[in-house]
Amino acid sequence: MHFTKQQINELEQRFRAHLINSLSGFKSANLIGTQDKLGNTNLAIVSSVFHLGAHPPLVGMIMRPHSVPRHTFENILETGVYTINQVNSEIVEQAHQTSARYDKDESEFAATGLTTEYLADFNAPFVAQSRLKYAVQLVEHQHLAINGTELVIGEIIDLHIDDNAVQEDGFIDLASIDTVAVSGLDSYHTTQAIARLPYAKKTP
């Protein structure tokens, strides 16, 4: 199948959203935990978290300020901190449900049955049911004028992982902790490892 630029532009809006959201490939599934200054908690599923660098350890994500995660973005600006919690196959439905339009004074934790957990005196809630989660400190955010999204960059400052998931060389076996991948807007996937491949070198 072939879609030209003009055909893409003329697609029905929801069809185009499903189609274009599938193009980047598999996406990460993470829950962003925040709270406002009064301690009202918020939890939002985000599929745009991406690795930005290992030294310093940086993580990026894209937020749409006018969509559901706007409370998340507001809380991050207010407190400067957030948690990132990988979604595993046991909590896919609750995680997805956080994308419903709850008011700011309704916590998605209470609404979905996920449990807040406070670790190492960090001022944002973790998800108890997540098996890989970390504390993040806001470093900067950039408004992307092209479509009104915000690029949010944070430093990873504290890391909590299920025992046995970290291998000898630092690699974390995400399949062993049932971390899921997302495709499109609404499809969740478990994974099966094909292989870890050696560092690539030119063949003589």
Next chain:
Amino acid sequence: MHFTKQQINELEQRFRAHLINSLSGFKSANLIGTQDKLGNTNLAIVSSVFHLGAHPPLVGMIMRPHSVPRHTFENILETGVYTINQVNSEIVEQAHQTSARYDKDESEFAATGLTTEYLADFNAPFVAQSRLKYAVQLVEHQHLAINGTELVIGEIIDLHIDDNAVQEDGFIDLASIDTVAVSGLDSYHTTQAIARLPYAKKTP
């Protein structure tokens, strides 16, 4: 397991790279096809391609200018165009091999056995073996001073997908075309769908 900020900073460099690269979750696996003004082709595997918006259809990626994909970035600046080609399980090894340090006058296509394909008069090479690929026009790039990476934003202008992969509502079944996911620096995965979940609404 618990790693504090100080412990993360003190990790051996390679261990930290593996660990931190695993934190964002599953990543997309894409081959970026480019050529310079003379027509010398280049191909680089990138795990940082992410969805940025559906209308206009935008895709972002993070490039490390001092790493292997610097030729890719140079070519994108020179020609203003590139292709994004999803990696499937049949070409994982060739795709990974593009990350070796080839000189600029050596094409990763020739070196890995992947085949150039030119579609719809677009001035950058596609990967013939890829089953979902699209032409991208550079919109903007932003230097991220925090760690010297470049955020590259492009508009999707022409789209080629295997027949039958696009479902009635626009969703593309990536598992049906064997698209793989990446974790960490070097692990490749096939996927199995758990479910597509309905648009989330507040329960009364």
